[in-house]
Amino acid sequence: MKSLIAFILAASVLAAPAARAALDVLACEPEWMALTQELAGDLAEVSAATTALQDPHRIQARPSLLAKARRADLLVCTGAELESGWLPLLHREAGNGNIQPGRPGYFEAARFVRLIDRPAALDRAMGDIHAAGNPHLHLDPRNIARVADGLTKRLGELDPANAARYAERNADFQSRWSAAIARWEQQATGLRGVPVVAHHKNLGYLADWLGLQVVGELEPKPGMEPTASHLAELLETLRATPARMVLRAAYESPKASEWLASRANIPAVELPYTVGGSAGAGDLFGLFDDTLNRLKPAAP
């Protein structure tokens, strides 16, 4: 018995360095943290630079983020200019050569996805538009599956010793994910063609996937705060073409959507938007389960 205890102790001491997470991953957004956790499990130590309650456009390169970026082996970000207000500083000021754009330590999800809303012309008079297209790509679960394949490959490149395990975990994730997609699509059949109003252009992929019809946005131009005159106009439009719900992300202020919803007599619904945005959105599966639950009442 004693020798067994001694053996376990010795083994645990010896195993301790090996048990230390192989990769230090900093995800720019919670959805990529959740995805990395699905794919890497305890092979990586993952943290997120932002939470679901923070607008990913408007984050500051806080000292704590620089400290995290300094230690990261891999940055997993959306790209497509979503993080252009703060990520460049993490690249430049963290003194970490591995996470520079173009190196294996920097992963951009947008590279694996077909972006929608690619502007035909670039003019700031149109608001805070992204030249590469709409970057809020994770709300179409099929995009998550694509990004997962790309991320698995990248994890394997950075940590070749465990490449097979990443691939294994991805295969497992993909099969659970496609089953879940089938289930969600089944649940959401009633939502096809349902008209809704969104706060920002960040629900475009969700709408495309489910066939929701976004008839208006609370922001007069992307990234600009809702104004009274724009909301009044929108209310007028809704009189002619009514919508079923006013949707907003968890990080967006409820004021504008509640104002419009109460006057248009339709519910204002807060969607988790990303992992952690609601009690139910504990992981990627929960994110879509909860999103669909909240959308369900909109189906006729």
Place this chain on the structure above:
Amino acid sequence: MKKTIVAVAIAAVLPWSAASRADTDIDALRAEFDQKFKVLQADYAARLKALENRLETAEIKADHAQQEAAANTGPAPAAANAFNPELSLILQGAYLDRAGGERPITGFIPAGGHADEGRGFTLNETELVLASNIDPYSRGLLILAVADEEVEVEEAWFQTLRLGQGFTVKGGRFLSGIGYQNEKHPHFWDFADNNLMYSALFGGGLKQDGLQLRWLAPTELFLELGAEVAKGQFFPGSDGGADKNGAAAWAAFAHVGGDVGVSHAWRAGASYLRASPREREAFLDDRNDFEALTNFSGASKTWLADFVWKWSPNGNPRQRNFIFAAEYFDREEDGDLLCEDGTAAGGACTGLLDRYASAQSGGYAQAVYQFMPRWRIGTRYDRLNSGSVDLGANQAFFDVTDFDPSRWSLMTDYSPSEFSRFRLQFARDKSFQDDPDNQIILQYILSIGPHAAHKF
């Protein structure tokens, strides 16, 4: 296909079983069959979905390849254009209502810079920013400040990107990393004018022509150490001191910072600057109210302490946020001062060269609150301590003052978008002895070009 075969087979077997077993058995079997069939169906649906997805992924890849190919076959000038640096332009202007004439900060050797911006309608410096990665290893940036008949190089530097191990080297002309406010360009200030501390210390921000090394520690706590060696021609240095091999100014700084919960972030720092001016010219009002030309040679040592605290609900600054910043300095200068002979023009000085030693301090504290989207209010208090100034034998030509310059400022600004800001500021300025002034500034700051990623 398989499904049908299985179904047919089971259907064929079923009658025999029915004959030999009770009805309940059949029901159970049926249920089992239905269940298995459903599982099979779901499995197939999922596989089909996965295949579809894979197909679409392949399409996307092809799509990207096609786009890239298209980009490559574009007209040559457009392709060369794609390598153009990020270009932005900052337009700044103001309407100022304040006392005219020169109003140097009493008790402090004037640091030059842009203290006197005139009054009425004024066009502040227009900034042109060009920046780009040079290659995978470094990044370059140029900031030109354009004003009437002058173009000033505010910054022109390269910065390494891939040294690794937390090291970054910057070389060229850059804003020194000392203090907190120093690295901020005017368009990013929270008030329309600079605080008295930086006006007294550097006449704005301290620029360095030289090299900067920074190291970020691999720790949970943000810990950054930096050192700079520079030519040292800018105040508190001087052209005379900079005219040598080696460095006439050096600086060191340390910053620590982190988060407290998800809503609070902070940074604190300590910095030291040493400059060796020689024959640094400055005009000082002498006992006869004559602007006497002085020359200082010696050592200038400055300590700075800075602290910043930022709050926003859940760390989301978009709706509401609060920033508190405070800095303090202590400067000692030691050397010789020549007060040129001004007697012919009515001055008091007789051309004496004698000891000069000063120990002065000061600081500011400011708070800015965004109480709703687009709108912020802020207040700032400046106070300098003229401390002790020992002019040696030249003391006879100057009035002794124990006046402590101070100023209160209040501002509110409105930002229709991330790229534009309009500000109204009131100040009660008591930095010039015996002539307090009430100042009103109405200012605009507009930026054209890509998103600026601003430091904390």
